[in-house]
Amino acid sequence: MVAKIQTTKQAEVQRIxxxxxxxxxxxxxRPGTRLVEAQIVxxxxxxxNHVQSALQRLALQRIVTIEPNRGALVSQPxxxxxxxxxxxxxxIERAIVESITPEAMRKHQQRVSSHVSNERKATDSDDRRDIVRELSEFHLMLGDLSGNQVLSEILANLMVRSSLIVSLYQRNDVPSCASDEHEEILSxxxxxxRERAVRVMIEHLDELESQLDLSEAPDPEVDLRQALADL
Ligand SMILES: [Zn+2]
Structure with a gap:
């Protein structure tokens, strides 16, 4: 009985x-959003209790920050x-790509081709949420295809943190991944x-990083007149 209660609790915490x-x-x-327990409940x-446990787990993974007296916030890396x-x-993604065999590609052919068509549909649409979801799903799918659960779990964490990073530091509002690079990796x-797949993946990640403005810390002394000129 105790074991059953424990399993139900674990499943609930996982769901949240x-x-x-x-x-x-x-x-x-978005980063910095306050996660009010009562609203999540x-x-x-x-x-x-389950919501609190889920928030603590997210905090251990650096996705959420718990501040004394202020509660939980979506992290701002x-x-x-x-x-x-x-x-x-x-x-991690180099290791994932290196683990994907042509046999795994054949075995998961259905999933791969339905992903490619969903990603195309999303990028043709203007629904930003769909686009973000499908582009990130591509990377997670490769994690699954690698058949390595540990790499997949680490990647899942890195992908959520990447989303926060894109929200905070993306230079302009364009979707961060390019679908043709995704398709080149798959082909x-x-x-x-695998050598070419790794090369394209690394170039792809370099490109994503180059779209971010990670140059400097925020400047509290910024001249507002200058920053707001020409707008
Ligand atoms: Zn991508």
Whole structure:
């Protein structure tokens, strides 16, 4: 009985964790948003203790920040942390791409082709939320295709943190991934050319990072007259 209660609790905490992660990854909850427990309880029809456990887990993964007396906030990664996340993504996604065999590509052919068509549909539409979801789904799908659960789990965390980073530091409002690079990676993998797939993936991640403005810390002395001129 105790074990059963424990499992139900774990499943509930996971459900809340997943819902909040997804909302953050899809930019529905932006960095710095206050995560009011009572509202989460109501929105997700969840129990308060479970919500607290899920928030603590998100905090351990640096997706949420818990501040004494202020409660939980969606994290606001610093520029330095953003750079570190990209270094980690290059290492993890290289390992993921290197693990994907042509056999795995054949086995998951259905999923890959339905993803490609969903991603095209999303990028043809103007729905930013769909675009963000599908572009990030591509990277998560490769994690699954690698068959390495540990790499997939690390990537899932890095992808949510990347979403926060894009929300904070993207120079302009264009979607961050390019679909043709995604398709090039898939076609190299289908042909068993992992070397090319790795090369394109690294170029792709470099390109994503170059779209961010991680140059400087915020400048409290900024001259507002200058910053607001020509607008
Ligand atoms: Zn991408």
């Amino acid at each position: 964790f997943d819902a909040l992660s997804r909302a953050i990854a899809q930019h529905r909850l 109501e929105a997700l029809k969840a129990n308060r 610093s520029a330095g942390e953003a750079r570190d996340v990209f270094v980690a993504r290059r290492a 190299a993998l289908a042909q068993g050319d």
